[in-house]
Amino acid sequence: MSTNTDALRPEEIAIFLERDCGLNRKYIYLLELIPLIEMMWADGKNQEAEIELVHRYAREHLARLQRAAAGQTVLSLAELGDFFARLVHNRPNADLLRKLCDLAKSSAFAFHNADLETRALGRRDVLDRCLQIAIANIHGPAANREQLVTEEKRLLLELMVALGI
Numbered sequence: 001m002s003t004n005t006d007a008l009r010p011e012e013i014a015i016f017l018e019r020d021c022g023l024n025r026k027y028i029y030l031l032e033l034i035p036l037i038e039m040m041w042a043d044g045k046n047q048e049a050e051i052e053l054v055h056r057y058a059r060e061h062l063a064r065l066q067r068a069a070a071g072q073t074v075l076s077l078a079e080l081g082d083f084f085a086r087l088v089h090n091r092p093n094a095d096l097l098r099k100l101c102d103l104a105k106s107s108a109f110a111f112h113n114a115d116l117e118t119r120a121l122g123r124r125d126v127l128d129r130c131l132q133i134a135i136a137n138i139h140g141p142a143a144n145r146e147q148l149v150t151e152e153k154r155l156l157l158e159l160m161v162a163l164g165i
Contacts, residue, residue, distance in 0.1 A: 010028060013103065014028050016103060021096055021100060026074075029075055030058070031100070032104070033054065033061065034101055034104035036057060036126075037097070038100075038155060039155055040054060041091055042149060046089070049136035050136045053129065053133050054133070123165055127156075127159060127160060127163060130159055131156065
């Protein structure tokens with residue numbers, strides 16, 4: 001199965017996650033987090049401020065999913081914890097992260113059941129959160145501020161293209 005197609009059905013994505021990535025098929029619900037995780041790891045380390053931003057967005061995302069599912073649990077806290085252990089707290093290998101990023105960009109941001117305005121807002125929200133992660137550790141006097149690393153800039157531009165922004 002290729003992740004380069006825009007027409008993947010949810011069942012195909014779930015199978016790909018299990019078979020090709022060795023991950024829980026329920027992580028299909030967390031694909032929106034993958035660009036944030038990719039951005040977090042762009043400089044080679046997961047800094048505390050970045051981790052907190054990913055955690056905060058994950059909690060908000062999970063709450064939205066639960067509301068959409070009429071209050072039913074879509075993902076358990078243990079499953080979310082495993083997701084974070086595998087991809088946020090420990091650096092995933094480059095091949096796995098690339099597969100997940102390709103999958104997220106081709107599938108997770110389609111916002112199929114939403115109107116055009118909601119789709120645009122969702123895409124901008126993902127980009128905004130990636131920007132927040134990219135600048136999370138820029139602090140101190142202006143002369144000493146760390147610039148965005150080249151990889152973070154590349155990822156932001158790539159994400160903008162993938163999201164049609």
